[in-house]
Amino acid sequence: MKIEIDHQSAVPLHIQVENLLRELIKQPEYQAGKLLPNELELAKKLAVSRTTLRQAINKLVYEELLIRKKRLGTKVAQPKMSSKSMNWLSFTQEMLARGITIKNYELHISWVYPDEQIAAFFDIRTDRKIMKLERLRGNTQEPFVYFISYFHPRIGLTGDEDFKKPLYEMLEQEHYFVATLSKEEISSRTADKIIASKLEIDLGSAILFRKRFVYDQAERPMEYNLGYYKAESFVYTVESRRTP
Incomplete structure (x- = not known):
């Protein structure tokens, strides 16, 4: 040109x-x-x-x-990704529905002792180790969200699962746990050194922080999920419908 x-x-x-x-x-x-x-x-x-x-x-x-x-x-600037809170899917399924190819920039599995808040959600003791899954994800050009998930021991995860698959699809097919209900808390905060480094943004930049509590078909807690979204790349939309 x-x-x-x-x-x-x-x-x-x-x-x-x-x-x-x-x-x-x-x-x-x-x-x-x-x-x-x-x-x-x-x-x-x-x-x-x-x-x-x-x-x-x-x-x-x-x-x-x-x-x-x-x-x-x-x-x-890339078009902002959008996530709806109604009829929620796994992140991979949600992005694929929008024609966005998702790339895993990092994927880490570890076994940790839960803090008091997570233990209280799962109704377990703090001296019982649970699986922690960390994923840095984005499109083919850059990462834009960092997820940390903790799972209830009753699911029976071993760490050998293919976590590159859509998460809830894998849990249903391999462990027969169906994610049915999601309760979420959404807020804004500034990126600390770790989050800024992972999302490739300046220290102190605004990010979208989402805490998700996932329950199975019996409304038993199964996943405690934290999501840190790059604010410049993501819009979180909420759709509500008034019922008579």
Whole structure:
């Protein structure tokens, strides 16, 4: 794509630069995650001031078309993922229904002693080890959610299961536990050092935090799940219907 503007035009420079950027970010390489040229280089190429260029970039950042990251640069913002709280599915099933291919960036299994809150939810003692599953997940370009799941011992998980499969589908097919009810708490918080590192965001950035309590068909607790979502990549929607 030809990158230039008309300095003889009556159209203000910042508008021309803005329109040029709108066309530039449609190019396949930028849609695929390539960083835009740095501001100094781009301003020099267009023969405009950095203030003019920044004005145009800020407009697209405000419209959530671009993301500017300190020390990294500016790139095209990916469409925000959406999760509905009604008729919930496993995360993999939910994303596949939206045509989004999910990638596991990290997957860790360990056996831990539950803290008092988790033990109280499962109604077990704190000296009884349970399975902890950690998964860093996202699309093919970047991670955008970090999940930590704890499972009730009665499920009988061994750690040899294929956790790359949709979770609730696997639990039903291999262990005959059907996830039927989900109760959730959603809040916002800032990313600590660990979460910031995993989600590739700045320390202290806003994230969406979701705590999910999952029950089986007999309404017995089966999973205690914590989800840390990259705020710039995810929207959590709630659908409610009033019944007579």
